[in-house]
Amino acid sequence: MPQLPGRRRSRVVGVSLLAVGALLGSALPATAALAAPTRPTHGAPGTRSALGNGLARLVDTPAAAQKRIAGGFRLDQDALTMRDDDGRVLVDAVPQAGVDRSAFRRSLEAKGLEVSAVDAGTGTVEGYLALSAVRDVAALPGLGTIAQAVKPRTSTGSVESQGVVFQRIDKVLRKGVTGKGITVGVLSDSFDTATTTVAGDPLTIHAADDIRSGDLPGPGNAKHPRPVTVLEDAPGEDEGRAMLQVIHDIAPDANLCFATAFSGEVGFANNIRALADPKGKCRADVIVDDVSYFDEPFFADGILNDAVDDVAALGVQYYSSAGNSGDNNGWNAPVRLIPATKGVKGTNLDLSQVDPALYDGGLQDADPGPGTDVAQTVSLGEDGGLLDLQWDDPTDYDGATIGDPYFSESGELTAPGDTATFTFTPTADQLGETVQFIADGVPSGTTDLVLTVKKPNGTVLGPIDTGSSPETAGTTLDQPGAYTITIGQYGTSVGGFTVEVRPIIALSKVTTDFNALIFDAAGKFRGALADANQLSGRPLELGQLPGPGTLQIVISRSGTGPTPVHRLRAVANGDLFFTEYGDPLSPTVFGHPAAAGATGVAAVDPFRPYLPEYFTSPGGDLPILFDSSGDRYRSTQVRRSPLVAATDGGNTTFFVSDSALDADTLPNFFGTSEAAPHAAGIAALVLQKQGGKRSVSPKAMKALLSRSTFAHDLDPFSASGSAGGLTVSAAGAQGSERDPVPGTLNDPNFFRVSYTGSVPLQSVTFLGETASPTAPGRTHPPLSDGIVFDPRPFSAAGPDFRNTGFPFTVGGTGGGLAASTVRASYAKPFGATAGTYRHLTVTFDKRLRGGQSLRFGVDRDLATSPYGGTNEGNGADELGGAVFAPQRIVDPIGLTFVAVRTDGKKIVGIVKNRLGHGYSPVDGYGLIDAEKAVLGR
Known part of the structure; x- marks a missing residue:
């Protein structure tokens, strides 16, 4: 990444460091009234009215602070600003009537204005x-006005x-x-079939x-009349159309195609190939999808x-959303099996009703x-959730070898809620056979x-629902009598079906x-x-x-003997x-986003504070052990996914x-589903700049975007800082208080x-x-x-925890520190919520001595939440x-802590994140910088 000019870059970082440095060098007041290091404030606004179109608002914000306007678009003025590569702002300077226009232009150039155009009628430069x-130009003799040149609405549409x-x-x-000459194909639910909104x-x-x-190309769009080519549509919510809007914003001159991915995995796979077919209607150079099937393999x-x-292999760039299972949604562990009699000791588990x-x-x-x-606690919201458990066995799509059916019937589901029974x-000859219900x-x-x-x-197998048919259940016919088969539907799916019972001749x-x-x-x-x-052939x-409610999940094994x-x-x-034994970094990226030819895309929030989305699925170096035929690779294939991150939460017209x-x-489109088309659109721009269509191989594109x-x-979900022998660290994922x-x-x-x-501590204050x-x-x-x-009492009522707090609570101590001798106090009330404070002071009645440690919790919230009040902000x-x-701009300054020693001296430190370039399992190599990727700067 190109660095900003040194002076400009150091101005932001330097201000914060100087503030902390001043605190270190000053005689601090009493702990309860500690003054926090402050960030720069704004100077008084200017008074000259000649600064138009909000230019005064830009000028009156110091350059360093202006560079902190993250994303720009959230603040109206910066959203209208047009800047060059040096950060200068496009302005219009107009002379007074009768002023020598040539002399006027020369005086502007002498003040540093780089002229890009002149209007002969008004003399505007x-x-x-x-x-x-700007202030110097505003004071020039003969100036009529100087105004910000406002950014125009883009030709890609109203949003x-x-x-x-x-x-x-x-x-x-x-x-x-602008993506000219490049074709981008999108795979999602539908393009233009929805009749209702998601709500x-x-x-x-x-x-x-x-x-x-x-907002989309087609007849009626004068600048972009070529319509989206639709290979296959399907009933859906038109999420694909929202993705196409994103790509049209990014690469407005690219040709666009769509095909549904909601036709089952095989149909999805066929449409991937159809979009890329060199002889087909689309001939895509870039393809992006936001769909996954839950039975896609984790390890194969x-x-x-x-x-x-x-x-x-044809040279097509492929992008896929990493997934939205990043918020306490993953669990990962080596196999550690223990006998059931030992495992249930000390638990409330009743196995008497379990086969x-x-x-x-x-x-x-x-x-x-x-x-x-052996029991892992999970929590479920009102709508419940889907559990997908897999292990490192091969996926055998052929499954077991199946014989001729013992039983065969057909039926039809015609309306929502239909079932068929x-x-x-089994005959006497069939008893003892292993069979598959299909x-x-x-x-x-x-x-x-x-x-x-x-x-x-009465033992029940199922309900079994993998996301598409066929659905299968295998068992041994170990009981005489009637086996009851019930066929239901997922959602409102209707249509004909067959049901069979077939013997298993050989296992998968x-x-x-x-x-x-x-x-x-x-x-x-x-x-x-x-x-x-x-x-079933599916592990x-x-x-x-x-x-x-709350459930306990127990993973068990059927069958004895060694297992690979x-x-x-x-x-x-x-x-x-x-909610128990989960790991926020447990991989939840799976399936085709981890294909060798795919680029998995994580989501980053464009709104303050700027973080990877709490729900974006973590991945990492994912081991793929088997090919799609169920054969083990000679050596484990390691797939790094997600590879990069892109923006979500952007505006669309309807989604x-x-x-x-x-x-x-305007409606906002959140999720890795919106991040993936951002990455795909940037890839289209790269291809055009590099020479068109297949000018960059997928492997080379991955390397280019990664850098x-x-x-x-680089150390997600953790932060730490040390000073004077004192170390303060924190660990925990972001989460959402609406979950x-x-x-x-x-x-x-x-x-x-x-x-x-060596000198004991009286207290530590957190600013x-x-x-x-x-x-x-x-x-x-x-x-x-x-x-x-926020030390207000905690309420477990949920699911919205935005209006609750959590008092200071000691989780553990070490080195002989007694929890009863540790207490907390608060200072500097702040924020829209009463009972929240800027400062927390932890006091040690018997001092914190060398070799001792403390673990504690207290609710943390954003002082000014975009949702109103003080809430969210829980991650390390x-x-x-x-x-x-x-x-x-990289700002390394974080939470400041100030400790008071027993000799009166102070220790001041800062909790930091490890910021830089490299790989993280949460957002890959980070948010793509399109200017760097396309223009190389």
């Missing part, structure tokens, strides 16, 4: 001028994604690089409206991976520490079915059968996800768990959260709804304080206003108001420094 010179500015795409477009209201804005407004290549790799065949191979110890716990009674749509894969099988003794390549046993909080057995995996258990399986991994979706995070009333990013946080779980809001071990000094430099500010915008401490990354985009 337009050009780029440093803000520091523009915030990512255009945030990722410096606007600077590329100004250079005439269920009538949809009034359709593709024809987007074309008329200029699959059908979609093969399709992605096929088009990448012993489901756990005869043992129970998984979910506790990663030295303890033992069949009974199958339900499939007609034609195959078309009807989204739910399969449930109940054995004669899957070696091990794991199950997920579901218990309620009281330990009562509620059901099981228990496919016969060696029959996964997948099911929707109802909410709201080493690792288990689970991903939650919807309102399902691992999904307006957010309080921006000042307008064309803004600096970012059914409070995240780290009430974590009593969030902070850790340790001391190795919240110095944290989170990119957070919103109302007292001195556009600078940050930092965070506040909020405490440290941050990076301003699009300004490319």
